[in-house]
Amino acid sequence: MLSKIVAFSVRFRGVVVALSLLLFSYGLYTLFNSSLDIFPEFAPKQVIIQTEAQGLTAEQVEILVTQPIENALGGLVGTESIRSQSIPSLSVVILTFYDSTDIYLDRQLVSERLLGLSQTLPEGVGPALMVPLESSSGTIMTIGLSSDQHDLMTLRSLVDWTLSPRLLSVEGVADINVFGGHEKQLQIQLDSDKLIRYGISVDEVTQAARQATGLIGSGFIENKNQRMVLKLTGQPVTATELAKVVLQKTESSTLYLGDVATVKAAPAPTIGGAAINTKPGVVLMVIGQYKANTLAVTQGIEAALEEFKDGFEADGITLHDELFRPANYIETSLSNIREHLMVGGGLVMLVLFLFLFNLRTAIISMTAIPLSLFAALIVLLEMGVNINIMVLGGLAIALGEVVDDAIIDTENIFRRLRENANLAVPKPTLGVVFEASMEVRSSVVYASFIVMLVFVPLLTLSGVAGRMFEPLGVAYILAIFASLAVALTLTPALCHILLTRMGDLSAKEPPLVRMMKPAYGLALRGVSHFPKLTLLGVLGFCLVGVGILPLLGGSFLPELREGHYIIHTASVPGTSIEESLRIGGQIEKRVAEIPGVRSTSQWAGRAERGADTFGTHYSEYEIDLDPLEGAEQQAVLDEIREVLAAFPGINSEVNTFLTERIDETISGYTSPVVVNIYGKNLDELDQKAQQVAAVMADVEGATDIQLRAPPGEPQLEVRLDLDKLAYWGLKPVEVMQTVRTGFEGAVVGQVYEGNQVFDVVVVLPAEQRQKPQDVMTLPIKTPSGAMLQLQDIASVQQVSGRYMILHAGAQRLQTVTCNVAGRDLTSFFAELKQRVHAEVDFPANIYPEFTGAAVAQAQSREDLIVHSTLAGIAVLLLLYMALQSLRNMLLVLINLPFSLVGGVIAVLMTGGVLSIGSLVGFVTLFGITLRNAIMLVSHYQHLVVDEGHEWNAETAQRGAQERLPSILITALVTALAMLPIALNSDSPGREIMGPMASIIIGGLISSTILNLLVLPSIMLRYGRFKATANPTVLETLRR
């Protein structure tokens, strides 16, 4: 069939060229109309449900909110896991669905279950909201507002009612998370003393305010002619008007709201705060929709912001529109990759020209590059994959390879045409081109399939790594496949068009090849004299390389050079927003002094519907840098780390944004050993967890033992005295309601100012919500009219409560984690399990689960090994089919350790750290190496089987010399195409591909040297080629 394709292409070369031009044009068109993004969607399919439950403790949130939600969502089809966190005032339930499910359907199912839930949640809680479906990389932009002329309440109102709605209308924006500022409320601030003085209860004030601010429709009047809607106006909408609402009327006097409370606009109790360049402000995080195009959305946002700029400036408001702009990284990366493609392409062209010494052959070979890459791009875009750094990475590492098939083909055709021209009676060129093309066909086809096959296990990686690298693998495989198609169709067609009409085909070989061949022959002969010594030396060399491999460090991803860092700090739970901002101010001040830092901003606590659901003790900082090179960015990072390490009272972490997002996406604890203890009673769970931790500490090798979610949140416990309540005739809920109104606030209605709606809230003034004493003196009115203070009917005590309650599979759990040092995980797990079961007594309702990242990784590793084995067997079968000899096939495999050594040396030279990118590099390298080895060995086979040469030193040398140009060109082309990335790998867009490129270049150098010098000697010594070897099969295959 393949011969028919080649024959068709040579015969209908015009059609093939026309189709290629069409593909090229369409490729260009799609490239300019495609969306660009940073990373593929690497997050698992999750639906996150957040429920605000202001004023509730973690325990209350768990029982009253999280549990009903989990019950409602149990058993959904496609659910892989359900986890939850209950923290003060917030419930977060995370449903993870299998990757095979449709996320929109998943959300639909969740949404249906949530519909019936609103009745079961307590009053004032919720509603349970699904966090908008957002892209894995999440933030599209972070911007901020600050002002010296306006207060934080004005800024926040501006954001909530003007800026956010406008930004939300930009296509691709999923949500706006607003941090900081003061949310405006019309507050009726109770005066405890006056309530006592006038004998008014908190509830009476609440009722009066509710009746004053409620807004209800009034109906209409209708007669035979007209219908007129009744419109009731004159309700109190301002603080002054509200203060005039009657609270109590007696015969002699009238008591107004204003007599017992101060009515004024004031900030709502906050869940977060923000600062920009150490000054208080409002920070907005623009969240992108699932599969949104970061660049396009960024441009949309910027256009929207442009509309506001003049107004803000005139109003004395500073718009910080570049606190964080991920698009910068994409743009820089794309520019770098574009530069790489240009330089790489130029180098490829140069090599081709130098080796072929013929512009036409160089052009024929070069055509494979755009056509293969465009073909891969078109298929990817049709599959719905956005172009991102990983796709571009796949194409970039394929850049040097897609040209290989065409080079081999062109070089062979050119050589045969030259030989033909030198014949006394030249054959028809059509036949020569076909024959020459068919001659290398087997090596081209098998080699390409092998190169593709070695990539297949990469597509089966699980988790984030799988989702991240799948587009890279697919792009690479598609490009290689397309290059094969080009080599089988366009290359012979173009060769016939361009090469057969050349004038001096009888000319000698290209000068470079002519110069190299004798030198190579000499070297080869020298090496061939000591085959055993050479083999032993080389094998020893390889073993050294393999021996070094385990000594290399490992990381998931290399340091990304995004020009931006995110700092996290956490203090002990219970730290206030004010203190978090104060600490943050100090940190910002120090970090801003580091040269290269352009802007800093901070947010403490959380935002509504925000992805980060942390308490007020937690802060994140956006540190944006001037345009810096990779090494300079690293220097800034090191300085930031120094500052943070010296800072007291905080735990901190610095990451780039994308690393951060990937970390956040990896669900569950990342410690290698995790013991989950499931049960019902939290105290019992704590106790058992402590016992397990004690046993763990005693197991050899355990380090960094941590008890997760320990009690530590400072709480003020108000314990009602039921006897006293009974004496005074009070009901517990009345008291609780009063406490809630006083300290959390009771929303009694809304008022409108233009298009802005503000809550009217009854609450104590902020200065009376600061001390435990304020709680104790809260006025409580008894049914008989007596005024008490809370301390008269309840004891108030500061205690330490739980900050977070975790659930997995809708069950309570407490978790103990540790790292393992100095021994293998398997034996550690076995001993830990045995000792925990022996030494900790678990009642029937409590049970432990032994898991951890190590368990998950072991599973992934097992999967990878199985898939790699399968792919390896397929590769061996293909090799066997290509070489027709088990012995030769095994000898060809020797090239793999050859290449490994070079790759390992490259890793050592570039920092000694293996990442997933390195794995991809090695996989690519093995494919290329095998391809080169096949080319040599299959040529030997061709010489012996097809041309009838005897297998001896002369044939070995001739074959090697004939294959020298194509092997050298393909190796050089691949290596040089990678060179720009490898040389400047520590720069934006090249971080992931850099290690791959170094490994490929290193491996190619070692494997090509050994392939050219050692393999012929080995083949000569151990290889067997029979002139009669399966001619029928070969013939059949050729057809």
Added chain:
Amino acid sequence: MKLRGKLAIYLLIVIVSAVLLFVAPAVSGTSWTNMFGQLFAEYSEAVEAAQSENDDDDDEHDDDDEAASINMMVELDDDAEGYAGIETSQLAEYHYFAEIKAQAKVLAVTDLLALRSQYNQARAALNLAKVAELSSAKELARLTKLTQGTSSVAAKKVNYADADWREQQVKLQGAQFKLQDVKDQTRQQWGETIAKWIMTPNSKQFERLLSRQDSLLFVTLPIDHSLAAEVSFIRVSRNGDRDNARKAYFVAPAMSSDQLIQGETYYFRAATGKLRTGMRLDSWIPKDNELLTGVLIPDEAVVWYAGQAWVYVELEDGLYQRRSIRQGVDIAGGMFVDQEVAVGDSLVLSGSQMLLSEEFRWQIQDEDDD
């Protein structure tokens, strides 16, 4: 495979082993035994460090409630000190009367006037009765004398006079009862002191009330609080302003309770000024008359931990100690403390929570690890 092939492989293994054993150490400049030894030493150190860290953590945890009082120190190095932005202040002497806040009401004196009027009427009636009785008694005596001496008066008249005297006696007794009733009622309603004012003619205090020079205040203490015996005056204010509150002087315990607040009640009198009948006032009652000396801890310096309030005191540069102020008294603007913290101590005003966080750093979870 032929024997020579196998031999070659064995030879290869030997050579590679030799390379690994000799070449690698030569390249790295250290022997394998040294490398293993070093690795083992590093590992042991790491394990020990981790264990000691855990031990420290456990200890800290266990000692929380026993008040870690032995230590409770936080030491910051120069860098940390520079970064922390901690602000301190030298504590100055502060004098304080322990007070409780209570509610007061300006009473109307009309009731007192009515009682005084009743009292006066009763007294007048009594005087009248006394006169009548005396007159009757005299008349009876005269008639009795005439009857006994001259028998010029009919016995009937004597009997009438006797009856009249007896009647007047009963009336007198009635007036006395009436007066006593008014007195009792007054005492019952207002207590002995104010009753005296009411019933003492030309009582200076009563006159001042009547002339509105003074106002009578009804002060209700919070539940479970009593007025100390030695308290002679309190301070009252119409608008909750303690600093400008005026004095009110003790009069007497009140007989009735407040319907709103069921605490002990007392009467005080204060110069009327702008007070008007029916006004409700804030009042500050000294717990005792003793003037306490200590320091005032501003609210922002206080952190709560393990059920009590704490402050940090800087002992020397970069060395801070956590001290309990559980005995402190909550007052306007902060806490009055006369133990644990002394005048001249360098109190951490800003950064206490950070120091607490540093002291209990082991409790900080890696939030992102979930």
